[in-house]
Amino acid sequence: PGSAAPAALAPPPGPPGTRWQPGHPGAATAAATVPLPHPHRSARPAVPRQPVQWLYPSLEAPGASLPPEPEQCPVIDSQGAGPAGTLDLVGSLPVEERSLEQVQSLVLGEVLKDIETACKLLNIAADPADWSPGNVQKWILWTEHQYRLPQLGKSFQELSGRELCAMSEQQFCERSPACGDVLHAHLDIWKSAAWMKEKAAPGAGRYCAGDGAWTDSEVDSSCAGQPIHLWQFLKELLLKPHNYGRFIRWLNKEKGIFKIEDSAQVARLWGIRKNRPAMNYDKLSRSIRQYYKKGIIRKPDISQRLVYQFVHPL
DNA sequence: AAAGAGGAAAATC
DNA sequence: GATTTTCCTCTTT
Numbered sequence: 179p180g181s182a183a184p185a186a187l188a189p190p191p192g193p194p195g196t197r198w199q200p201g202h203p204g205a206a207t208a209a210a211t212v213p214l215p216h217p218h219r220s221a222r223p224a225v226p227r228q229p230v231q232w233l234y235p236s237l238e239a240p241g242a243s244l245p246p247e248p249e250q251c252p253v254i255d256s257q258g259a260g261p262a263g264t265l266d267l268v269g270s271l272p273v274e275e276r277s278l279e280q281v282q283s284l285v286l287g288e289v290l291k292d293i294e295t296a297c298k299l300l301n302i303a304a305d306p307a308d309w310s311p312g313n314v315q316k317w318i319l320w321t322e323h324q325y326r327l328p329q330l331g332k333s334f335q336e337l338s339g340r341e342l343c344a345m346s347e348q349q350f351c352e353r354s355p356a357c358g359d360v361l362h363a364h365l366d367i368w369k370s371a372a373w374m375k376e377k378a379a380p381g382a383g384r385y386c387a388g389d390g391a392w393t394d395s396e397v398d399s400s401c402a403g404q405p406i407h408l409w410q411f412l413k414e415l416l417l418k419p420h421n422y423g424r425f426i427r428w429l430n431k432e433k434g435i436f437k438i439e440d441s442a443q444v445a446r447l448w449g450i451r452k453n454r455p456a457m458n459y460d461k462l463s464r465s466i467r468q469y470y471k472k473g474i475i476r477k478p479d480i481s482q483r484l485v486y487q488f489v490h491p492l
Numbered sequence: 493a494a495a496g497a498g499g500a501a502a503a504t505c
Numbered sequence: 506g507a508t509t510t511t512c513c514t515c516t517t518t
Contacts, residue, residue: 461510465510
């Protein structure tokens with residue numbers, strides 16, 4: 179197994195002229211266009227020059243173990259780059275092998291982190307082979323949402339994870355001509371991640387990059403099996419500003435005040451999680467309002483639109 | 493127009 | 506039985 183080298187993520191094939199926004203949820207994963215520590219691919223996509231600019235300085239100061247925030251990432255646009263740019267990374271810049279490895283593990287760490295985050299959010303296993311048809315549907319919806327892919331409808335319904343993994347890129351494209359290729363590439367990354375995880379750490383799902391060990395293992399207190407509550411879900415999103423800061427974010431973390439920046443997207447994520455495709459902010463907000471009398475969430479003293487407050491922070 | 497409040501009832505576990 | 510979803514009316518921003 180595991181022969182699949184993660185294909186570079188194509189940027190979301192949005193409308194013509196659309197570029198990836200800085201701070202797009204997929205920005206970190208986009209960095210996967212840097213070759214991962216896998217055997218070579220014949221047709222490796224071009225490495226845009228931009229990522230080097232933000233990756234390189236962080237190599238100069240290995241003390242700064244924190245990965246660069248996507249908000250500071252320049253727009254990554256691999257569409258314009260031709261297939262010729264690939265080796266420029268090594269050719270034009272005297273990057274030491276060691277440094278390159280650091281870049282790779284940094285990128286890889288980001289990818290694995292994003293996958294872990296998604297697993298928790300969706301409540302699915304990391305290994306696609308373990309997915310039920312329901313899990314597959316969730317993953318597709320989530321990926322579709324995360325990368326603004328065109329709607330797929332039910333073209334992948336009733337497929338188990340194992341069946342999905344066995345499908346070729348062509349088969350993906352048959353089911354979804356619009357973005358089967360991108361989906362397949364994403365699944366490829368998940369497959370590789372699961373494979374590497376298995377190989378590297380048979381014990382815990384932990385990954386450390388360079389000096390910084392910035393992954394906590396199974397510290398979270400999500401009671402297994404119990405259906406998740408909306409307030410828990412919101413806290414989970416708030417915990418990952420890197421991934422969801424564009425949708426929901428703290429205004430005052432200490433006081434538990436948060437703002438929903440994109441009500442439609444938050445509702446959609448909640449709907450994916452709960453298998454409620456018709457979820458919208460109207461209904462989600464009604465659920466939040468149920469928390470008023472229960473003393474879980476309230477409106478802050480100075481009431482503002484889309485701003486709520488956890489009664490008991492921490 | 494979108495967000496907010498809250499009653500009522502169905503759905504879901 | 507508690508929580509959430511759905512639907513609804515009315516008010517506020």
